[in-house]
Amino acid sequence: MRSPSLVLQVPEHIRLTVSNPERLWKVSPVNCREVLKWDGHACQYCGSTKKLTLDHVIPKSKGGLHSWDNVVTACEPCNLKKGDKLLLV
Known part of the structure; x- marks a missing residue:
């Protein structure tokens, strides 16, 4: 490291x-407060900031885990629309 005099x-x-x-x-x-903070208090599907819940990307009924890789923030309408289905990309 250098400075003008040293x-x-x-x-x-x-x-x-x-x-x-x-x-x-x-x-x-993995808890609600930490996931909301990680996702910036916004739905990961539509960007809404109202009526937020947690969503399992791969539903637990389909073998998804309750882990950081599988849980995201979702608004109530998006969570209900997705329901117990897998995401289709």
């Missing part, structure tokens, strides 16, 4: 020599 030598790699079990990355649980 040159600092910075190592290319920094190695962690002590590990802490509490330092492991934890994925937050």
Whole structure:
């Protein structure tokens, strides 16, 4: 690193020599508040911000899991329209 009056030598790699079990990355649980925050408080199908619910992209009845990869925010009309069907792309 350089500045007008100083040159600092910075190592290319920094190695962690002590590990802490509490330092492991934890994925937050899938819940309504977190999914709404992740999706920006908007329906992922039409963009509406009213009457929001959670929707399983692959319905649980069709083998879908309650996981971050399968849950999105949807407004009530879109969720009812999609119902228990798979998305057709």
